[in-house]
Amino acid sequence: MRIDIVGGGSLGLLFFSKLALSWQTDSEYSGAQSHKLHLWTRTKAQAEYIREEGIAFQEGQDQPVHSLVPHSIPGCLVAAVEESVLTANSDQGIITEKADLILLTVKQQHIHSELIQWLSERMHKDTLIITMQNGLRTDSIWPGAWQVYVGVTTEGAKKLSPVSVVHSGHGQTYIGNGATLYGSSAVCGQATTMDGYEEGTIAFLLKSLTKAGFIATLSKDIEIEVYRKLTINAVINPLTALWRVSNGELLASEARIAIMRQLFDEAIAVYGKNDIGWSEAWWNDILQVCRATASNTSSMLADVLNHRSTEIDWINGAIVGLAQRVQIEAPAHEWMCKLIESLTVEEAD
Numbered sequence: 007m008r009i010d011i012v013g014g015g016s017l018g019l020l021f022f023s024k025l026a027l028s029w030q031t032d033s034e035y036s037g038a039q040s041h042k043l044h045l046w047t048r049t050k051a052q053a054e055y056i057r058e059e060g061i062a063f064q065e066g067q068d069q070p071v072h073s074l075v076p077h078s079i080p081g082c083l084v085a086a087v088e089e090s091v092l093t094a095n096s097d098q099g100i101i102t103e104k105a106d107l108i109l110l111t112v113k114q115q116h117i118h119s120e121l122i123q124w125l126s127e128r129m130h131k132d133t134l135i136i137t138m139q140n141g142l143r144t145d146s147i148w149p150g151a152w153q154v155y156v157g158v159t160t161e162g163a164k165k166l167s168p169v170s171v172v173h174s175g176h177g178q179t180y181i182g183n184g185a186t187l188y189g190s191s192a193v194c195g196q197a198t199t200m201d202g203y204e205e206g207t208i209a210f211l212l213k214s215l216t217k218a219g220f221i222a223t224l225s226k227d228i229e230i231e232v233y234r235k236l237t238i239n240a241v242i243n244p245l246t247a248l249w250r251v252s253n254g255e256l257l258a259s260e261a262r263i264a265i266m267r268q269l270f271d272e273a274i275a276v277y278g279k280n281d282i283g284w285s286e287a288w289w290n291d292i293l294q295v296c297r298a299t300a301s302n303t304s305s306m307l308a309d310v311l312n313h314r315s316t317e318i319d320w321i322n323g324a325i326v327g328l329a330q331r332v333q334i335e336a337p338a339h340e341w342m343c344k345l346i347e348s349l350t351v352e353e354a355d
């Protein structure tokens with residue numbers, strides 16, 4: 007089995023590091039030449055840096071650093087999308103082998119036609135793609151014939167440098183059939199439950215993630231997980247970015263909580279009109295995430311502070327899109343989009 011992780015950012019480094027560390031000590035993987043784990047970074051500079059320095063991985067902020075030297079682990083490779091030859095690991099030769107499974111850990115704004123074209127060159131006819139992004143895509147970017155699964159994770163990861171990552175929060179990962187969300191040809195017949203593994207790519211991934219220490223589950227109803235996470239992000243992310251506060255500080259006043267509730271009520275009204283399942287319990291989930299990640303800088307605030315583009319179009323913008331689909335208004339979410347987009351030119355760059 008060959009797993010490609012695309013994106014050497016926070017989430018990509020987290021999944022790669024934990025999987026590689028587990029493969030290193032598990033004879034099922036370290037002995038099996040047929041299994042491959044490949045991290046694809048965007049730049050050659052990052053790939054070279056990792057090949058030279060390895061990855062410094064921490065299981066938590068104050069936890070010891072594990073040094074991981076990918077090329078010393080059988081089957082593990084690191085290369086860049088912009089490289090066609092794995093120069094620093096010449097014994098591995100030219101990377102021509104196609105992936106069986108691609109874990110896509112880039113951000114929503116990185117998914118564009120060039121990346122799709124590059125992915126198509128990494129795929130054989132049965133390759134599965136698992137999208138790990140927050141938010142929701144309502145465009146039809148994925149070619150209809152592709153088997154695209156959806157991953158939703160509440161794990162937290164923070165890249166400290168191109169070669170170091172910390173597992174900043176422990177959560178759960180759900181993987182499910184993306185056909186209803188993406189309109190792709192994804193089929194979900196390969197694995198049943200975590201207890202009843204069947205042979206297949208998804209089952210292999212779930213088993214590998216579990217052995218690596220993640221809580222990973224096959225979801226028969228991935229949509230509910232997607233919309234639950236979408237709601238959490240649509241309430242927390244833009245407000246933390248606009249007010250420049252940590253997640254916990256959202257709960258500091260009744261006035262802030264009232265605005266959060268307005269975003270929540272508007273989102274669930276949009277879901278209701280679209281016949282999308284939702285739960286009142288999600289409101290408590292939002293409050294709980296604020297408490298559990300109180301000192302965290304949300305990803306949107308981090309993007310704004312670092313002058314990067316944000317995922318607003320696929321978070322609040324997705325809710326506005328769903329509202330338009332049933333001809334209703336979602337003014338609070340529209341305002342979030344406009345306010346985030348209209349941050350100064352440098353910030354929105």
Ligand SMILES: NC(=O)C1=CN([C@@H]2O[C@H](COP(=O)(O)OP(=O)(O)OC[C@H]3O[C@@H](n4cnc5c(N)ncnc54)[C@H](OP(=O)(O)O)[C@@H]3O)[C@@H](O)[C@H]2O)C=CC1
Pocket residue numbers: 012013014015016017018046047048049052087111112113114116121138139140141159160161162163164165305317
């Ligand atoms: N971090 C977290 O805790 C969580 C993140 N998520 C979601 O996961 C996704 C990724 O988040 P995160 O890891 O934090 O983001 P990062 O910005 O840390 O990582 C994204 C990575 O994708 C790389 N990239 C961009 N374009 C390409 C390309 N064409 N080919 C290969 N790599 C590319 C970037 O490279 P470069 O740096 O060189 O530009 C960057 O390293 C987001 O949608 C986020 O919302 C979900 C749950 C938790």
Ligand SMILES: CC(C)(CO)C(=O)C(=O)O
Pocket residue numbers: 140238239242243253295299302303304305306
């Ligand atoms: C859940 C939350 C808000 C945690 O920070 C997150 O996913 C993000 O920052 O994007």
